[in-house]
Amino acid sequence: MNKEITKHIEAQLKELNLKGMLSCYRDMAEKAAVNKLSYEEYLSLLLEEEIKGRKERSVKAKIYKARVPFVKTLEEFDFSFQPDLGEKELMRLGSLDFIENKENLVFLGPPGVGKTHLAVGFCIKACQAKYRVLFMSTQKLIEDLMMCVRDGSLTKRLLYYSRLHLLVIDEIGYMPITKEQANLLYQLISMRYEKGSIILTSNYSFEDWGKVFQDDVVAAAIIDRIVHHARIFYINGASYRLKNKLKNKTLRG
Numbered sequence: 001m002n003k004e005i006t007k008h009i010e011a012q013l014k015e016l017n018l019k020g021m022l023s024c025y026r027d028m029a030e031k032a033a034v035n036k037l038s039y040e041e042y043l044s045l046l047l048e049e050e051i052k053g054r055k056e057r058s059v060k061a062k063i064y065k066a067r068v069p070f071v072k073t074l075e076e077f078d079f080s081f082q083p084d085l086g087e088k089e090l091m092r093l094g095s096l097d098f099i100e101n102k103e104n105l106v107f108l109g110p111p112g113v114g115k116t117h118l119a120v121g122f123c124i125k126a127c128q129a130k131y132r133v134l135f136m137s138t139q140k141l142i143e144d145l146m147m148c149v150r151d152g153s154l155t156k157r158l159l160y161y162s163r164l165h166l167l168v169i170d171e172i173g174y175m176p177i178t179k180e181q182a183n184l185l186y187q188l189i190s191m192r193y194e195k196g197s198i199i200l201t202s203n204y205s206f207e208d209w210g211k212v213f214q215d216d217v218v219a220a221a222i223i224d225r226i227v228h229h230a231r232i233f234y235i236n237g238a239s240y241r242l243k244n245k246l247k248n249k250t251l252r253g
């Protein structure tokens with residue numbers, strides 16, 4: 001390819017921000033020549049590559065914005081390790097109808113059984129489907145709401161949270177929650193009620209939420225709004241974190 005033309009093409013592709021085409025137009029031109037593709041076929045392949053790259057970058061940006069703690073998919077979840085957890089139902093939920101129907105998912109169970117992994121898996125799917133998604137640990141969410149109370153921006157912040165298609169509230173009960181904090185969570189959950197999906201995870205079963213929130217009434221009100229339209233999964237299997245450790249121990253005798 002003529003050096004002058006190459007320079008000119010690359011400058012123009014950069015100006016138009018056509019990153020996908022920029023990275024592949026030369027290789028593709030060589031292949032097109034070898035395979036005797038028409039100009040139209042070559043152009044069509046270039047455009048396809050550009051669109052594919054843009055979609056990938058946009059999903060990546062969405063995942064970054066969703067603030068997931070790690071990137072793991074539903075497909076990476078080893079259901080054979082949790083045989084009592086309805087694989088079929090969870091994979092069906094992967095079609096994200098629950099987001100369209102503004103329903104909630106709740107994962108309850110001891111540490112290490114994959115509650116956060118499943119919540120993240122749904123976040124990734126939702127990002128791929130272009131939903132507005134945010135993953136928050138309960139701790140971070142409470143800190144954020146408390147800060148907004150202090151600087152008088154709570155209403156605005158609650159509105160922001162209520163506009164998300166999917167909000168994950170991870171690890172309810174991991175840290176003690178004061179009455180004031182429980183009230184803030186209640187306000188947030190009430191605002192999203194029947195308006196947007198929540199995925200909630202907790203080490204505590206609902207009976208213990210009174211203790212977690214230090215207030216039976218607020219706990220009951222939160223549970224009521226969450227479970228009204230929700231699928232609840234109790235994961236009672238073993239911790240995946242300990243899986244290999246236990247195996248090693250067995251091998252060592």
Ligand code: ADP
Nearest residue numbers: 076077078081111112113114115116117240241
């Ligand atoms: P939890 O939130 O219930 O404490 P996590 O979802 O954080 O547990 O899981 C702990 C680690 O083990 C993560 O790295 C997660 O990806 C992995 N993990 C847990 N369960 C499974 C599973 N069934 N298949 C694959 N990885 C799993």
Ligand code: MG
Nearest residue numbers: 115116171201
């Ligand atoms: Mg977790």
